[in-house]
Amino acid sequence: MQSFRNGDVRTSLQYFDRANNAVPDNKLTPYLWQRGISYYYLDKFQEGHEQFSLDVKVNPLDVEEIVWDIACLARMQPSKFPVENQMSLPNGKKDRRKIMSTVYSLFRGESGTTEYDLREAGHNGNSSDEFYSLFYLGLYCEIRGETSKAEMYMKMAERSRYATGVGSGDYMSACARVHCKLRGWL
Numbered sequence: 001m002q003s004f005r006n007g008d009v010r011t012s013l014q015y016f017d018r019a020n021n022a023v024p025d026n027k028l029t030p031y032l033w034q035r036g037i038s039y040y041y042l043d044k045f046q047e048g049h050e051q052f053s054l055d056v057k058v059n060p061l062d063v064e065e066i067v068w069d070i071a072c073l074a075r076m077q078p079s080k081f082p083v084e085n086q087m088s089l090p091n092g093k094k095d096r097r098k099i100m101s102t103v104y105s106l107f108r109g110e111s112g113t114t115e116y117d118l119r120e121a122g123h124n125g126n127s128s129d130e131f132y133s134l135f136y137l138g139l140y141c142e143i144r145g146e147t148s149k150a151e152m153y154m155k156m157a158e159r160s161r162y163a164t165g166v167g168s169g170d171y172m173s174a175c176a177r178v179h180c181k182l183r184g185w186l
Contacts (some may be wrong), residue, residue: 003032005174013038030054031040037175040072041182043161048072056087063089063100064172067136070107074143081144083110103136115140131162133182135176151185157164 002014002080015036020028033055052069059065066087073083086108094101102121105113115137122133138154141147157163158180163173180186 001103001171004034004038005171006180007178009041009182011036014053017125019181030058033059033068036068036072040075041178043075045072045075049076053087056076057129061088061093061095063097063104065153067103067107067139069176071139071143078143078145082107097132099132106136106140122124127160127165129160129169131157131160131167131176134160135172138176138179151180151183154179154183156186 001012001015003015015037016032016038020026020032020035022028029051032051036048036051036055039045039051041183049069049072051063055065056062056069059164070083070086073086074081077083077096077117088108089095089104095104099121102113102118105111106115106118118133118137122130122137125133131175134153138150138152138157141150141153154176158173158176162170163176167173177186
C-alpha cells in the first residue's frame, strides 16, 4: 500500500498480486479492494470491475466498492450513464456512513440526485463528509468526461482539512493525492 501512497501504482499492483498469490485458493482476493483502485488508475477497468465484484460479495454494504465498480464500468462504457449491469446494495440496506447514501445515489443515477446534492451533503457534514463528497464528485466528473470539474473537486479534496489533518493517513486521502499527481494536477 505504501507504493500506492507514494504514487507508484504499477508497483502497488505487483505487491497486491504477490500478497494474493501467497494465500492459497485465492482466499485473499475478495478483500483486496485497494488492488481494484490500482487497476482503475492503471486504466485496467475490466480487471478493476472484476476485483470490485468480488469485494462486494464479502462486503455487500460498503458503497465505495460499488461506486468504484461503477467508475470502472463507466470508463469502459463512456457513452452510457448510468452504466448497465451495475451492482447495488441489498434491498433495504445502506452504508453506515450517511454521506455515502448521496454518493451511491449520484453514481447510480437514482432519485434525481445531483452534484449539488452531494456538495451540500459534504458542506453540511463534518470534515470527513466534506472530503468524501469532494473526492467522489471529482471521480464522478471524471467518469462523465468533465475534466475541469473533476480537477477542481479532486484538488479541493486533496487540500481539505480532513486529507491534510486527521484523515491524512486514510487510504482515500492518498487516493486524492495520487489521482491529482497522475493527472498532472499537482
